[in-house]
Amino acid sequence: MLSEITEEYVVSRNACKLCTPLGASLAFKGIQGSIPLLHGSQGCSTYIRRYLISHFKEPVDVACSNFGEQTAIFGGGANLKVALDNIRRQYKPEFIGVATTCLSETIGDDVPGFIRNYLAMNNPDEVPPIAHVPTPSYRGTHIDGFHGAVKAVVDVLAVNRDRGTDQINILPGMLSPADLRYLKGVLTDFGVPFVMLPDYSQTLDGAPWTEYHRIPAGGTPVTDIARMGESTATLELGRILARQDSAGKLLSQRHGRPCHSLGLPIGVNESDTLFQAIELITGKPTPEKYAAERDRLIDAYVDGHKYVMDARVVVYGEEDLVVGLVSFLSEIGIIPVLCASGGKSGLFTETIKGLVPDYSEKGIQIMEGADFTAIEEAAQDLNPDLIIGHSKGYAMARRLNVPLVRVGFPIHDRVGGQRILHVGYGGAQQLFDRIVNTILEKRQEASAVGYSYM
Amino acid sequence: MMEEKYGFPFIRVSYFGIEDVSQALYDVAGHFADAPEIMARTKELVRREITQVQPRLAAIKKALQGKKAAIYVGGAFKAFSLIKALRHIGMSVVLAGSQTGTQEDYEVLRDMCDDGCVIVDDANPLELSKYVIEKKADLVIGGVKERPIAYKLGIGFCDHNHERKIPLAGYVGMLNFAQEVYGTVMSPVWKLTPPKVTSSGRE
Numbered sequence: 001m002l003s004e005i006t007e008e009y010v011v012s013r014n015a016c017k018l019c020t021p022l023g024a025s026l027a028f029k030g031i032q033g034s035i036p037l038l039h040g041s042q043g044c045s046t047y048i049r050r051y052l053i054s055h056f057k058e059p060v061d062v063a064c065s066n067f068g069e070q071t072a073i074f075g076g077g078a079n080l081k082v083a084l085d086n087i088r089r090q091y092k093p094e095f096i097g098v099a100t101t102c103l104s105e106t107i108g109d110d111v112p113g114f115i116r117n118y119l120a121m122n123n124p125d126e127v128p129p130i131a132h133v134p135t136p137s138y139r140g141t142h143i144d145g146f147h148g149a150v151k152a153v154v155d156v157l158a159v160n161r162d163r164g165t166d167q168i169n170i171l172p173g174m175l176s177p178a179d180l181r182y183l184k185g186v187l188t189d190f191g192v193p194f195v196m197l198p199d200y201s202q203t204l205d206g207a208p209w210t211e212y213h214r215i216p217a218g219g220t221p222v223t224d225i226a227r228m229g230e231s232t233a234t235l236e237l238g239r240i241l242a243r244q245d246s247a248g249k250l251l252s253q254r255h256g257r258p259c260h261s262l263g264l265p266i267g268v269n270e271s272d273t274l275f276q277a278i279e280l281i282t283g284k285p286t287p288e289k290y291a292a293e294r295d296r297l298i299d300a301y302v303d304g305h306k307y308v309m310d311a312r313v314v315v316y317g318e319e320d321l322v323v324g325l326v327s328f329l330s331e332i333g334i335i336p337v338l339c340a341s342g343g344k345s346g347l348f349t350e351t352i353k354g355l356v357p358d359y360s361e362k363g364i365q366i367m368e369g370a371d372f373t374a375i376e377e378a379a380q381d382l383n384p385d386l387i388i389g390h391s392k393g394y395a396m397a398r399r400l401n402v403p404l405v406r407v408g409f410p411i412h413d414r415v416g417g418q419r420i421l422h423v424g425y426g427g428a429q430q431l432f433d434r435i436v437n438t439i440l441e442k443r444q445e446a447s448a449v450g451y452s453y454m
Numbered sequence: 455m456m457e458e459k460y461g462f463p464f465i466r467v468s469y470f471g472i473e474d475v476s477q478a479l480y481d482v483a484g485h486f487a488d489a490p491e492i493m494a495r496t497k498e499l500v501r502r503e504i505t506q507v508q509p510r511l512a513a514i515k516k517a518l519q520g521k522k523a524a525i526y527v528g529g530a531f532k533a534f535s536l537i538k539a540l541r542h543i544g545m546s547v548v549l550a551g552s553q554t555g556t557q558e559d560y561e562v563l564r565d566m567c568d569d570g571c572v573i574v575d576d577a578n579p580l581e582l583s584k585y586v587i588e589k590k591a592d593l594v595i596g597g598v599k600e601r602p603i604a605y606k607l608g609i610g611f612c613d614h615n616h617e618r619k620i621p622l623a624g625y626v627g628m629l630n631f632a633q634e635v636y637g638t639v640m641s642p643v644w645k646l647t648p649p650k651v652t653s654s655g656r657e
Contacts, residue, residue: 268646301643302605309637333641443619451619 014372016316016392017342018410020135022048023145023174024099025062030198031153032219033094033128035087039080039111040101041067055410055417056177056204059216063087067103076104080114088127091214095157095222097149098132105136129222131156141343143318146174150197151247158228158251167193167227168281169234171248173241173264173320174409177205178421186424189287190278195224195231197247205418229255233281235274238320239263240347264320265423266431267328268297274424293425300429301332304436309333311439314379316370316389317408319343321422323351325388325407328428330355334435335362337382344369372396386438391417403438407431469623470532470631471539472507476500503625511543514632519544521639524591526574526582526600527614530555530563536595536614537566543632548589551577579603587650592639608647610638 021038025048028036038045045064052060065076065083080098087096100111111132119127133152135145150171172183180201187194202218228234228251236248242261252259260281265274271294275286311334315325319341326336339352349366353359359366365378376396379387387397390408397404411417421427440454457464463485467478483496523545525533530552537547550563551574563573572585583603586594594604597615604611612634614622622631 298643298646299605302608302647305641305643306611306634306638309641331642331646333637333643447619449619453617454619 012371013374014392014395015342016340016370016372016375017141017143018051019044019048019142020137020140020145020148021099021101022051023142023147024097024133024135024149025060025145026052026142026174026200026204027146027149027153027198028095028097028099028131029060029203030200030219031095031097031225032221033215034203034219035061035063035091035093035096035215037063037065037083037087037096037098038101039065039067039076039083039098039104039109041103044101051410051412052204054412057415057418058204058206059213060204061091061215063091065104067101072103072107075107076109077114077117080109080111081118084118084127084130093128093215095128095153096130097153098130099135099145099149100133102136102138105134129157141318143174143320143343147241147244147246151245151250153197153225154228154247154250157222157225158254160227160229161255162227162230165193165227165230165232166282167195167231168278169228169231169248169251170194170196171234171236171246172196173236173238174318175237175264175423176409176420177201177418179423179427182421182424182426186275186278186290189289190282190284192278192282192284195228196220197225197228229257231255231257233257234259235277235281236261237264237274239323239351240319240343240345243347244345263327264324265427266321266324267331267428268294268301268425269331270324270327271424271428290425293429297425297429297432300432304432305333307436307439310335311385312337312383314338314340314375314382314384314387314389314402316340316375316387316393319345319348319351319368321408323348323355324422325431326352326355328431329388332432336364337362337384338365338367338375338378340367340370340375340378342370376400385442386435388435403442405431405434405438466531468531468535470535470627472504472511472542472625472628473538474535475624475628476504507625507629510629511632514636515542515544517636517640521545521592522548522590523593523595523635524549524582524586524589526551526577526594526596528553528597530559532614533563534566537563539628539631540635542628543635545593545635547571548591549574549582549585551575583607593635607650608644610635610641610644612638 025036028034042064045062049060049062063083065079067076071079115130115132131152133148172180180199184196197220199220203216206216234248234251236246236259248259260277262273262277263270265271279286313334313336315322315336322339322341326339329336341348348368352366356364379400384402387393387402387404388407391406391411391413394404394413406414421430456462465481467481468474469478479496479500483493486492523540525536525547527533533550533552540547546568549572550567553576555575560573586609591609593610594600595612595614598613601611620630621627
């Protein structure tokens with residue numbers, strides 16, 4: 001008897017998300033003297049290294065417990081012990097971040113137990129702190145691995161309970177090194193001491209070397225992370241993350257200090273919210289430099305507003321990045337006709353609808369848990385002027401003959417992915433100029449007249 | 455000149471705005487009085503063209519109803535067409551002026567404009583800025599040199615000059631004009647610009 005044929009696809013075609021342990025590895029790279037260790041087979045760390053290196057153009061060492069056929073059957077406890085020994089001997093790390101893989105999770109390895117045994121069998125003064133995050137890629141996306149790793153690090157390291165500092169914590173989320181530098185600049189200019197976790201602004205965007213370093217300089221020192229519980233408040237960025245279990249909430253629960261959950265500060269409105277939050281926490285006014293930067297940004301919005309008004313844009317990427325971009329696009333009059341993410345938090349559609357209350361009138365489509373095949377099928381009917389997202393959307397942009405403005409991660413087909421500034425008034429200025437100029441260029445190139453003024 | 459020198463018949467027409475471009479076509483068709491089929495075809499053409507643009511124009515008019523415009527262009531003749539075109543999309547004119555208008559031009563302008571409309575001749579940026587703020591204009595129409603005046607004051611702008619890339623003449627031009635006016639007047643960026651200071655304080 002013939003079974004009923006359904007149209008439902010359960011496969012993913014050209015995923016619009018990355019491996020969960022990739023996000024964890026990236027977060028671990030933002031800690032000083034840190035080595036990420038994947039508990040699984042070599043391909044996992046090879047792929048993640050290849051992905052991170054192509055974007056950041058920096059050495060990225062990711063260790064691996066080197067599963068083989070026998071490990072898959074008998075378990076990876078022995079492999080993890082050897083891996084930790086090898087890493088300690090070769091890299092002399094100040095911190096080891098262990099992320100699991102699909103294989104070790106599927107066979108049910110008790111990684112927390114392995115780590116406890118390892119610590120019990122070694123002199124605790126000689127072993128660097130080890131954090132562990134479960135990251136099977138069949139659950140969640142790279143962003144879940146990223147936030148999970150940050151929470152695991154806080155859980156293990158933020159142990160001090162002293163009080164009386166005016167320091168604040170900032171948990172920026174998965175931003176570019178340029179973004180992290182910008183946020184550090186803001187807090188420095190406010191004159192407020194802070195701990196940012198993670199901070200890969202130097203480890204993944206560093207200087208030339210005179211000799212090869214085992215571990216690149218930079219990152220949040222373990223001793224600083226230990227003091228995060230002393231901070232007067234925590235700023236955690238991401239509207240989706242705000243409604244999920246997170247490191248910021250863990251700090252708040254454990255140490256009784258407030259966690260301010262804000263959106264990624266993309267565009268004027270979300271940046272204003274960040275600056276207001278810092279003013280509230282510190283009691284200090286926004287430095288004149290940023291007020292002037294905001295004024296120049298608004299003047300630029302005015303100069304370019306006619307070229308972007310009602311432009312139709314397809315935007316995709318991590319849920320919180322898309323949410324931040326939609327807030328920015330809405331304030332300059334661009335219609336995000338398709339907002340898509342490979343993420344499946346279950347909060348994406350509702351969050352976008354909250355930002356664009358007239359989404360239905362504007363014909364805005366929202367896709368959660370989408371792959372590029374589905375995004376492209378939807379985009380075909382929407383006649384977009386522009387696509388905004390990372391470089392894995394290039395094939396779609398090329399087939400649709402629509403320009404792609406590159407943001408986020410990964411940027412594998414251009415230089416400078418690590419230098420793209422998305423956040424703050426400065427980031428909005430760069431995004432705005434790039435978007436307007438892409439639209440102007442398209443119009444200029446389509447014209448039969450080779451005009452050279454606007 | 456061609457009329458004087460060679461005896462070519464001459465009619466003065468404007469191709470801006472649905473009213474004026476239709477009138478221009480009828481005037482030309484009317485000139486050939488001995489060929490009434492030309493007028494019949496012209497009427498059909500006008501009907502067809504207007505049917506095509508009217509739905510979108512009506513939607514734009516709904517959004518722009520009651521918004522105020524200031525017009526400052528090179529020649530007054532263009533201002534006449536613009537006043538009619540703006541009315542067609544629901545906007546009133548609160549300032550009208552030109553660089554080169556004659557006494558007769560300004561009399562026509564005065565007749566066309568609503569009461570309270572400021573009429574200026576050969577104005578400078580200071581005068582223009584004073585009146586567009588006072589009259590609470592939502593839009594300035596002028597040349598490229600007037601653009602920064604409008605933008606600095608947080609007011610929409612449409613340039614109406616020889617440097618344009620998107621045409622404003624004819625029926626498609628009217629639609630382009632309406633879309634451009636809509637795009638600048640209704641842009642959300644004005645929610646972010648600082649409030650304007652008038653003689654009676656901040657808005």
